[in-house]
Amino acid sequence: MSQDICVVIEHLQGHVQEISYVMAAAARSLCESVGGKCIGILLGRGAQDLANDLDVDSVIYLDEPALAEYNPDAYQLVLAAIISEWHPRLALLGQTSIGTDLAGMLSMRLGLPLISHCQRLVAEGDGIKFISQICGGRILAEGRLPSSTALVNMVPGGYKADAGRSTRSPEIMPFAPPPLVDLHISLKRYIQPPKEDVDISLERILVAVGRGIQRKDNLPLAEELAEALGGAVCASRPVVDQGWLQPTRLVGKSGMKVAPDVYIALGISGAPEHVEGMSDSHLIIAINTDPAAPIFSAARYGVEADILDLLPVLTEQAKKIREVA
Amino acid sequence: MSRGLSKATRLQRLESLLGSSPEGYTVRQLAERLGVHRTTVWRDLNEISCEVPVRQDGNLYLIDPKDYVSSVRLSRSESLILYLALRRLVRWPSHLSSPLALALQKLARTLREPSASQLVGSLQSLQQHMPTDPERARIWETLIQAWLERISVRISYLEFGSTVVCEHEIQPHFFEPGLLTQGVFLVGSCSCHQALKTFSVDRIIEAVLTTHRFERPDGLAPDTILESQWVDPGGGELTEVHLRFRDPATAQRVRHTVWIPGERIEDLPDGGIDWIARVPDVFELLPWIRGWGPDCEVFEPAELQEKTSEMEQSRGDVIMTMGELPQTAAESDAFYADLQRSSDGDRYRRCLQCGSCSGICPHGFLMDYPPRRILAALRAQSFGEALQSDGVWMCVACYACSAVCPAMIPLTEGLMTRVKQELVQTGRVPSELQDALENSQRYGNPLGKPQRQRGAWTKSLEFPVPLMSQLGRPVDILWFVGDYASYHPRVQVVTIALARLFHLLDVDFAILGPEECSDGDSQRLAGEHGLFEVLAEKNGQAFKKYQFGEILTSDPHAYNAIKNEYPELGVSYPVRHVVEYFAERLDDLSPRLTHEIEALVAYHDPCYLGRVNGIYEEPRALLRAIPGVELVEMSHTRSNSLCCGGGGGGMWLDGFQWEKAGVRLSEWRVREAMAAGGLETIGPPAQAKPKRGKRHEEKRELQDRILAVACPYEAPRFEDAAKTVDGAGGLAVRDVAELLLESIGQ
């Protein structure tokens, strides 16, 4: 068994998913302590360039029609073959729609231990410690990975995606796939999400407005911030009640439950009915003129200010940063 | 013609004179017009002043017609009866809208609030939908004049079931409302053959006064006339109707009431009956016959029989859609039969389809199937269709329909709840409500908070709140706190205030804490009877463990459950609402209410404290005891109070109901609170005396306004509503307990 750390690269419709970079960053930081190489595993068709900006030393690349787009059956067959042959220290897969399909099947098929919801991997002594987050973020679990090959499903948040990018293109290593016949699963087609309707539950950044927005005419202020941040606007009950936003944008007990990476609550008091809908958000920032508003108990960061004053300035800052990036 | 007037007539004339001139008359002028001496006028004035609101302005005497009817003082039940009678009038599709409106406005003032303004309000809405027909109005005017002034009138009359118009000259003696129908009849003597005849006013298509006056024969009592009229074989235009009621239960029911004077009942061997009567207009009986559904078979006359069998056939065409809902006629009937087996279930058959329930329902205008229509659907065996509509979830179980139903049908608990139960059984529950019900099962409260934390609110108090489980001894009062009072941050403030009040008054009390479950009443009314039973059993088990004198609660829903519903399940304890307790201890409490609360306070009667359980005075007594408080009534008060929208599952249907209604009941109520105090309270003439020369109301200065509540659903609902109602920003919402505590200075 080598000390190499494998990263199963995820891609859909020619786009590499961000989790791949997060895992590359994790692999890189481990490799520095543990020794061994960072190796990407890329399955696809004519997809060899997809891994060019990934910070891995080399990429095991399989080019097959059956692998052009993600297919659980084909991918797990191939990965089983690769992992059996390569015996890496760890194989990292995303805690995603793709990675979770594969990890369990591989664990049982190959008899390999599996850890999921992993946020961080830390080299400790001659071992590797994992830190996973379960139960809606309420519980952290720590343990040591065995010294034999193990599988890890990684969540984002422990590593920055940027740390997994690199300008050096990795070496491509071809691999002969096992026969891919009699597959039980086939991808018929993709269905794109409708453009008009925004599903706020899928957004990573939400800018939420409450009564503090005061008038419908002020909504564009929130919309501009949302756009600058690459997110969407949602609202608490009073705003939807007034008809200023559609009910599909309502967050709360009677509306949608959301768990974005960032939830910016503008002029929202924080009544339990609303908080219920967004309390699982990774980071909550609240801006309200009332220092006693209950939202400040739900938020991580708070600002006592009038959103109508703060919003334009905030939007400016956000735009600046994005331009630079 | 003044001399020789009897005293009674003279007093009448005096009254009439006083009311006829806005400036009034001097005694001399009155004496002149009445043809008597001034001293007689003095005496007369004194005499009528006892009965009639005579005003004196310097040396002028007059009666302001506005004051007029306030001399009629009605007790609560008298007021209600009159109100109901007037409500029936309002429902008449008559062409008398203009005089009707005026009459009602005058008469409305005799009623106690809220009936008064409610009657006026309903008339206004009625008038919006009622087209006025000046032709018909004119015909009415003519007939009324003929009747009052005893002038013969020539009418053009459309005979029943015919297109032929006949001319009659009649002497109108009296008007009579239709017994089973909305029509009005005019009974008069026909000039040609002097026999009494009944005319349906709707079929009088022309009326012209003649120049002949007539004398009304003595002893012309409407009832005796009617009796003889209905069975007069010589009447000619009466038609015999023969109905058969086979089902013994229905037959019994038919027997109980005399539907038409002179009707005949003949027994059938198998327990059914034949019902025979003579009526002038057979088709006016149709709605009544329809009401009996398949239980009523028509034998005579042939035209009626044809008509009803037409209807039978068309019933079969009602399209039932899929689902496990009762879709067939048989299942519809089964539901109806089951409904009638419940307590007071026989009353369903008495439904007159008057629509009072749908009219008074705060969400009635939004339901495809308000209560009246559900009953109609049941009779038409199309209940399945009614169930397809989700409108029943607009019902907030406020009890207004049950309270107003003239047939006393148990609409809220009997009908609406049973319909909701039917939907719950098939799993068709709006998702917010589903969560509340599932939470109630799992955590013992609809909010989904851990049961273990039910007593957590006690931690913020500086004195300990005893737990029954830790007390280890009998206690005077078991305080049943309730769901929202335990968990909702806004209502916890009230709970804490209440705890402080108990503490100050040295009340020997304890709470169950985590051993307490939801009372289950709102869940019951939302159709989950199984869940209610589970919750009641759990609470019953907790109660059984301890010894206490009585249960007190600040939650009218818990109060209603423990008082009226739990005993059936074997859980029977004395229970009172805290306002009853505090009102009883007002002597202890009053002296401590030292801090002034200068405000206009409108008290909102919670549905389950007021309308359902009749507690109106105690909370008002408490509020009046607070110095500085000016208690005013909103336009809907007491038994006519307007629901906050939280009951019957409303607390957990907010999104659903708001989307349908576009406005919340709580918002209406907040508007009423902001307007309260604009009405003058009606009182005896002595108190209602206006200032000299000032006839208009004085504008109230803007004061602090408080909406006082006594139910845990209300504080958060009204505060939210106050945020969205324009201009209601200054309205404070406070529970009675909070106000008492504030006045004590804590």
Add this chain to the structure above:
Amino acid sequence: MKIMVAVKLVPDLVENLEIAPGGTGLDRTYLRLILSEPDEHALEQALLLKDESTDITVVAPGFEEADDVLFTAAAKGADRLVKLTDGFQEGCNCHALARALRGITSEIQPDLILTGVQAHDDLDGSLGPLLAGLLNLPYVGNVAGLSITEGKATARKEYSGGLIGEMEIGLPAVIGIVAAEAPPRYVAVSKVRQMVKSATLEPYPVGDLDPGGGIELDRMYKPESVERATMIEGTAEEIAVRLIEVLKELDVL
């Protein structure tokens, strides 16, 4: 068609979770277990697929709370209720549960096995993929739309951003449900009570559990809770700059 719904019982997050004295697991004294929410959706999806010729068996691990879960499933329309017994006093990981299901699965020989795509306490992967790997059956997870025609299933697999991949799967197969096509139905308490009287729970002993494949923990703990937000002060400019910094730190921008 035979559908088997395999469910997991998980800690109820509404209650406060406490760590057991050993520090490596949850304190199970006050722990209340409830049906994992995605499994509720899996059951709902099965019920939506049900027709006259479909049989639904619900299999639950034999914790105390399993009875209520199974009777509720019956009240909703499940045909057969199986409770796996022995060995479930302490928690069990997904590998163990997957192995415990092997026996009943081979007995039923279902055409379709539905389970929730994940449970919130999964530390060693999710039940669905593990079971599929064990039984050598095809697996698709994160499915929010399922139809069956002639030995094949058509599943709508959800990816982030709202993208959906429509996949065809040959039966028998295991499918991980993220959401049923309709929200889980409500079932009246009276109906469940009826089931308690009339329905049968079949115990299925599974012997010792084998948790191999999971990894033992050194430590389980709760993250530091924040009682109140950290307030950011200053001029509008200063505040805006700081906020954007915060967002950058979290790699959001």
